[in-house]
Amino acid sequence: MERYNHREVEEKWQNKWDSEKVFLASEDYSKQKYYVLEMFPYPSGKIHMGHVRNYTMGDVVARYKRARGFNVLHPMGWDAFGMPAENAAMQNNIHPAKWTYQNISNMREQLKLLGLSIDWSREIATCDPEYYQHEQRLFLDFYRKGLVGRKKSKVNWDPVDNTVLANEQVIDGKGWRSGAEVETKELTQWFFNITNYANDLLSKLDKLSKWPEKVKTMQNNWIGKSTGLQFKFEIVIAPDDDCKTIEVFTTRPDTLFGASFVAVAADHPIVKKLEKNNREINSFIKECRSKGTTLAEIEKAEKIGFNTGVKVKHPFIKDKNLDVYIANFVLMEYGTGAIFGCPAHDQRDLDFARKYDLDVIPVVLPEDIEKGKFIIENEAYTGNGTIFNSDFLDGKTIEEAKDTIVERISKNLIDGSPQGQKKITYRLRDWGVSRQRYWGCPIPIIHCGDCGVQEVPDDDLPVRLPDDVDFSVPGNPLEKHPTWKKVKCPNCQKDAVRETDTFDTFVDSSWYFARFCSPKANQPVNRESVDYWLPVDQYIGGVEHAILHLLYSRFFTRAMKETDHLSLDEPFSGLFTQGMVTHETYKDSSGNWLFPEEVMLDGSNPVHIKTGDAVTIGPIESMSKSKKNIIDPQSIVETFGADTARWFILSDTPPERDIQWTDKGAEASSRFIQRIWKIVNDGMSIISGNTIDEPKEFTENSLNIRKITHKAIKDITDALENLRFNRAIAHIYELSNEMQSIINKNKKLNDISELYAFRELLETYCQLFAPMAPHLAEECWKIIGCNGIISQREWPQLIEKYIQEDTVLIVVQVNGKKRGEIEVAKGLSKNEVEAAAMKIDNVSKSINSKIRKIIYVPNRILNVVI
RNA sequence: GCGGACGUGGUGGAAUAGGUAGACACAAGAGACUUAAAAUCUCUCGGAGGUUACUCCGUGCCGGUUCGAGUCCGGCCGUCCGCACCA
Numbered sequence: 001m002e003r004y005n006h007r008e009v010e011e012k013w014q015n016k017w018d019s020e021k022v023f024l025a026s027e028d029y030s031k032q033k034y035y036v037l038e039m040f041p042y043p044s045g046k047i048h049m050g051h052v053r054n055y056t057m058g059d060v061v062a063r064y065k066r067a068r069g070f071n072v073l074h075p076m077g078w079d080a081f082g083m084p085a086e087n088a089a090m091q092n093n094i095h096p097a098k099w100t101y102q103n104i105s106n107m108r109e110q111l112k113l114l115g116l117s118i119d120w121s122r123e124i125a126t127c128d129p130e131y132y133q134h135e136q137r138l139f140l141d142f143y144r145k146g147l148v149g150r151k152k153s154k155v156n157w158d159p160v161d162n163t164v165l166a167n168e169q170v171i172d173g174k175g176w177r178s179g180a181e182v183e184t185k186e187l188t189q190w191f192f193n194i195t196n197y198a199n200d201l202l203s204k205l206d207k208l209s210k211w212p213e214k215v216k217t218m219q220n221n222w223i224g225k226s227t228g229l230q231f232k233f234e235i236v237i238a239p240d241d242d243c244k245t246i247e248v249f250t251t252r253p254d255t256l257f258g259a260s261f262v263a264v265a266a267d268h269p270i271v272k273k274l275e276k277n278n279r280e281i282n283s284f285i286k287e288c289r290s291k292g293t294t295l296a297e298i299e300k301a302e303k304i305g306f307n308t309g310v311k312v313k314h315p316f317i318k319d320k321n322l323d324v325y326i327a328n329f330v331l332m333e334y335g336t337g338a339i340f341g342c343p344a345h346d347q348r349d350l351d352f353a354r355k356y357d358l359d360v361i362p363v364v365l366p367e368d369i370e371k372g373k374f375i376i377e378n379e380a381y382t383g384n385g386t387i388f389n390s391d392f393l394d395g396k397t398i399e400e401a402k403d404t405i406v407e408r409i410s411k412n413l414i415d416g417s418p419q420g421q422k423k424i425t426y427r428l429r430d431w432g433v434s435r436q437r438y439w440g441c442p443i444p445i446i447h448c449g450d451c452g453v454q455e456v457p458d459d460d461l462p463v464r465l466p467d468d469v470d471f472s473v474p475g476n477p478l479e480k481h482p483t484w485k486k487v488k489c490p491n492c493q494k495d496a497v498r499e500t501d502t503f504d505t506f507v508d509s510s511w512y513f514a515r516f517c518s519p520k521a522n523q524p525v526n527r528e529s530v531d532y533w534l535p536v537d538q539y540i541g542g543v544e545h546a547i548l549h550l551l552y553s554r555f556f557t558r559a560m561k562e563t564d565h566l567s568l569d570e571p572f573s574g575l576f577t578q579g580m581v582t583h584e585t586y587k588d589s590s591g592n593w594l595f596p597e598e599v600m601l602d603g604s605n606p607v608h609i610k611t612g613d614a615v616t617i618g619p620i621e622s623m624s625k626s627k628k629n630i631i632d633p634q635s636i637v638e639t640f641g642a643d644t645a646r647w648f649i650l651s652d653t654p655p656e657r658d659i660q661w662t663d664k665g666a667e668a669s670s671r672f673i674q675r676i677w678k679i680v681n682d683g684m685s686i687i688s689g690n691t692i693d694e695p696k697e698f699t700e701n702s703l704n705i706r707k708i709t710h711k712a713i714k715d716i717t718d719a720l721e722n723l724r725f726n727r728a729i730a731h732i733y734e735l736s737n738e739m740q741s742i743i744n745k746n747k748k749l750n751d752i753s754e755l756y757a758f759r760e761l762l763e764t765y766c767q768l769f770a771p772m773a774p775h776l777a778e779e780c781w782k783i784i785g786c787n788g789i790i791s792q793r794e795w796p797q798l799i800e801k802y803i804q805e806d807t808v809l810i811v812v813q814v815n816g817k818k819r820g821e822i823e824v825a826k827g828l829s830k831n832e833v834e835a836a837a838m839k840i841d842n843v844s845k846s847i848n849s850k851i852r853k854i855i856y857v858p859n860r861i862l863n864v865v866i
Numbered sequence: 867g868c869g870g871a872c873g874u875g876g877u878g879g880a881a882u883a884g885g886u887a888g889a890c891a892c893a894a895g896a897g898a899c900u901u902a903a904a905a906u907c908u909c910u911c912g913g914a915g916g917u918u919a920c921u922c923c924g925u926g927c928c929g930g931u932u933c934g935a936g937u938c939c940g941g942c943c944g945u946c947c948g949c950a951c952c953a
Contacts, residue, residue, distance in 0.1 A: 166951040299867040730890040816934040865933045
């Protein structure tokens with residue numbers, strides 16, 4: 001027997017699959033389809049272990065479903081627009097397109113080495129005008145349907161580089177390149193009106209039964225539906241005569257009598273008026289903005305406020321006025337950008353009240369506390385109770401009080417309209433898609449001084465990115481390009497300018513799954529194709545996309561339905577979110593990170609290979625370039641082969657959890673690949689290579705072999721159906737151990753039924769591990785003399801009768817503790833099992849008092865309670 | 867800060883419906899084969915006690931429900947992820 005040579009074998013079968021077109025999806029729409037998709041990669045240059053994990057999982061599903069007879073669509077493409085290409089252009093003076101396409105071609109080669117069963121004929125890259133022209137078409141279709149709008153929004157502005165910064169480019173409030181203090185600036189930008197669908201996106205989550213609960217919960221919270229009261233405070237002391245009211249939103253109208261202040265966002269319209277001739281307010285607002293633009297930063301920042309001097313009238317307490325503060329924790333994006341604060345029953349309001357010495361008036365009394373003894377210290381009371389200190393609400397429950405307030409306030413009229421009404425608010429905001437960058441899909445709009453916003457006419461699509469761009473000066477190259485933006489207005493033919501913003505790359509990835517169905521269609525999608533292939537049956541990717549990408553895709557699907565491109569709402573019927581790949585980290589004595597290949601073990605002490613210096617092993621973290629704890633998949637594939645890499649990445653760790661890459665584990669996987677090869681070869685020799693027709697009768701021994709075979713079919717099929725790849729592999733190990741022991745016990749099999757049973761086992765074995773280690777499986781299939789390509793074989797059929805047992809093992813407990821076990825015929829009565837159990841010495845010994853009751857779970861457990 | 871998850875031997879993990887905790891693997895140790903090594907094959911492997919039979923303890927911590935809890939409930943501790951311009 002020759003040692004298994006992964007280099008030769010893997011290349012051979014990859015070529016064979018290619019030349020036989022084994023993995024092309026069929027356009028025969030009468031077949032039952034299965035669409036499996038992994039989130040497509042950003043072409044950063046090299047594949048990483050996260051990709052290996054993601055694409056291997058998808059590949060196992062694709063191969064398994066193909067074997068189950070489905071017409072499988074398993075495509076691959078590139079999320080090819082984005083900032084890194086522009087950074088490369090600036091740093092290395094290489095054109096973003098050139099950089100991107102080099103990376104794509106490099107990564108494509110690397111992916112091919114993994115032996116993925118991908119239909120490469122459908123490959124797409126989002127930076128290709130062939131792709132993005134259709135995105136422009138979709139944008140215009142959405143625009144006409146009112147799904148697109150323009151509004152002002154804030155961006156991070158680097159005043160030195162004169163450029164907009166992404167959140168990740170702002171480090172400690174400073175620009176990453178210039179180091180300048182980042183400012184916030186308002187720009188008019190394009191938005192998709194995702195909030196139109198807020199309720200639909202929320203309510204249809206329930207129907208996504210094959211999505212992880214946690215992702216649905218996260219989306220649910222993200223959309224953040226809340227029902228409350230929106231009402232106007234009348235202003236008593238105003239900044240000017242135009243300001244008559246401030247409108248607030250609250251989910252706790254029942255606490256209105258506990259209100260002690262009103263707070264507005266720093267960019268509330270009223271603040272803009274106040275700010276004009278007030279230096280103090282001006283500097284306060286600057287301070288608010290310096291705390292950062294992300295939600296996390298804002299909410300982590302210390303709660304600060306500024307008393308504006310404006311006062312409003314309490315709607316129900318005569319002569320009571322509330323001070324209006326500007327507060328950094330009130331957000332313009334949510335509700336009305338203004339709130340009333342009830343410190344006794346909201347922690348944030350309480351912290352604020354303590355800081356500025358405001359009244360704390362409790363209005364909800366907990367059930368078990370007396371009125372006089374209920375004191376709020378430093379913890380707000382948010383629980384249930386009875387309303388008090390609240391005039392006409394006293395004695396009511398929270399719910400009753402809410403209803404009463406809503407009713408009363410809607411009857412108050414201000415200038416003839418109700419002072420307030422019940423209102424549903426969402427946390428979800430419209431999706432800002434404008435980016436002031438070059439390497440993205442141009443937004444197909446023309447701005448005319450006279451006619452305003454104009455669509456680019458259909459005949460002029462696509463709007464292509466210019467090739468000749470200059471990255472030597474900071475800022476958007478499209479803006480700075482000498483000619484590109486200069487066009488005639490399609491309406492009046494006068495001079496006009498193109499929109500120089502490009503799309504957020506999330507737009508590109510919000511519909512690529514639909515494009516894969518008909519990647520060459522001359523409209524965004526071909527209706528017949530998408531109607532057949534969509535939805536994606538199994539989508540697999542990182543949990544970091546649980547909210548944005550998935551929500552945007554769900555929105556796009558709805559918008560494409562409304563514009564007659566699709567006929568469904570939900571793009572992904574099954575979703576799986578995989579964990580990350582982690583590795584130990586290493587640091588040298590001066591605290592520099594080291595690559596794993598720079599470290600070796602001297603005895604049990606890690607040392608630097610070159611210098612011999614001691615190395616500290618740090619915590620296990622997800623692989624990242626900055627910490628250098630990365631393992632290059634290509635070198636793993638070269639050393640051990642693709643099957644080993646695939647095997648390791650699927651073994652042991654459940655797919656949704658983080659997996660730790662270890663050298664030992666990779667070596668063990670490699671050894672196991674060799675072991676399979678040996679078992680198959682040894683197996684062939686104990687049946688002397690025989691092929692036997694199915695005999696009429698089976699010996700006990702051969703029935704045992706068939707039991708092993710069919711038990712394995714059941715276990716591995718179950719595991720794969722549920723994406724429990726680690727368990728599928730554990731069952732392969734188990735099966736291998738069984739086969740090993742048959743081989744050890746029998747130098748040669750002679751009985752016809754045993755020969756038949758063992759050959760069945762050998763063939764089944766190869767088929768069962770084929771989705772995980774496909775190259776090895778093809779080669780083994782050939783060695784055992786089977787024809788054709790195993791990747792095209794039908795999945796082995798489970799025959800139930802071979803795995804049926806007539807006896808069961810029943811555990812006998814006394815007071816819940818195991819005291820023995822008995823093997824009895826299946827389906828025995830409680831009395832019979834009881835009698836058998838009492839015969840066990842250890843059981844009768846431990847029953848030292850009267851039996852109180854006996855619990856019997858048929859065929860499982862008997863518990864004697866004394 | 868808000869939201870979401872996770873926590874089981876030296877290690878990764880298994881336990882599908884509340885019913886034998888530790889499948890399978892890694893590491894470690896012992897043995898067989900070999901002139902030797904590698905490879906391969908076989909066995910042991912949560913802790914404590916006991917010659918064996920077996921007993922007690924044990925799934926982050928504290929409490930609860932139950933005949934029975936890794937699994938369900940309440941509270942805590944720890945770790946990780948997301949937070950709208952990274953993709």
